[in-house]
Amino acid sequence: MEGSDRAAMTDTWLKKHRLLYVGATRHPFVLGIRDGSVDFTSFKRWLGQDYIFVRAFVPLVASLLLKAWKESDDNSDVDVILGGIAALNDEIAWFKKEASKWGIALNSVVPHQTNLDYCRFLESLTSPDVEYTLAITAFWAIEAVYQESFAHCLEDGSKTPEELKETCQRWGNDGFGQYCRALQNIANRRLEKASDDVLAKAEVNILRILEHEVEFWNMSHGV
Numbered sequence: 517m518e519g520s521d522r523a524a525m526t527d528t529w530l531k532k533h534r535l536l537y538v539g540a541t542r543h544p545f546v547l548g549i550r551d552g553s554v555d556f557t558s559f560k561r562w563l564g565q566d567y568i569f570v571r572a573f574v575p576l577v578a579s580l581l582l583k584a585w586k587e588s589d590d591n592s593d594v595d596v597i598l599g600g601i602a603a604l605n606d607e608i609a610w611f612k613k614e615a616s617k618w619g620i621a622l623n624s625v626v627p628h629q630t631n632l633d634y635c636r637f638l639e640s641l642t643s644p645d646v647e648y649t650l651a652i653t654a655f656w657a658i659e660a661v662y663q664e665s666f667a668h669c670l671e672d673g674s675k676t677p678e679e680l681k682e683t684c685q686r687w688g689n690d691g692f693g694q695y696c697r698a699l700q701n702i703a704n705r706r707l708e709k710a711s712d713d714v715l716a717k718a719e720v721n722i723l724r725i726l727e728h729e730v731e732f733w734n735m736s737h738g739v
């Protein structure tokens with residue numbers, strides 16, 4: 517593929533895999549939050565499982581910071597990822613507060629198989645053998661799905677229940693949107709210079725992530 521076609525590789529992939537991307541970001545669970553029909557039992561199931569997922573996100577972002585520091589040609593990558601670590605620290609504190617509001621004992625939540633499968637995938641990305649380009653592209657895709665999903669629940673015309681607005685704000689706010697775009701810019705810059713082999717792997721990872729995200733929402737619905 518010619519260099520010019522790679523300028524925004526992530527956009528090319530999202531267009532190419534549009535159906536799957538829409539499946540991950542406009543899932544019935546998300547649409548249920550947006551139209552107010554969501555069942556709070558599903559929401560609580562999601563909250564407990566996502567706390568487990570977010571904890572498994574910590575080693576991934578830590579490994580990413582190390583890779584950026586060692587491999588990146590641009591210092592500001594480390595700053596962006598460090599911002600992600602700070603956000604994750606807030607997020608974990610927020611999960612604890614939110615769980616107590618809903619009467620969920622986080623320590624006794626049993627991880628669902630779907631969640632374990634996704635966490636195992638995250639763990640595979642923490643390996644030092646995984647190139648920085650692959651890890652940052654995957655990290656962007658994971659964050660982008662939540663940003664796009666929850667921002668949709670805050671758009672004009674949405675009927676998101678008051679109790680769920682804070683959750684939607686967490687990932688749907690403009691600051692998180694800017695952070696996702698910063699990750700996407702890093703991914704695009706790296707992908708532009710990547711070998712065909714890395715490009716092919718990065719695309720496969722994005723497909724896997726979108727599939728995992730659909731399964732994760734399905735799990736919240738109890739299907």
Ligand SMILES: Cc1ncc(CO)c(N)n1
Binds near residue numbers: 569570658729
């Ligand atoms: C399942 C899942 N995907 C993405 C994110 C974004 O951080 C999250 N918290 N949980």
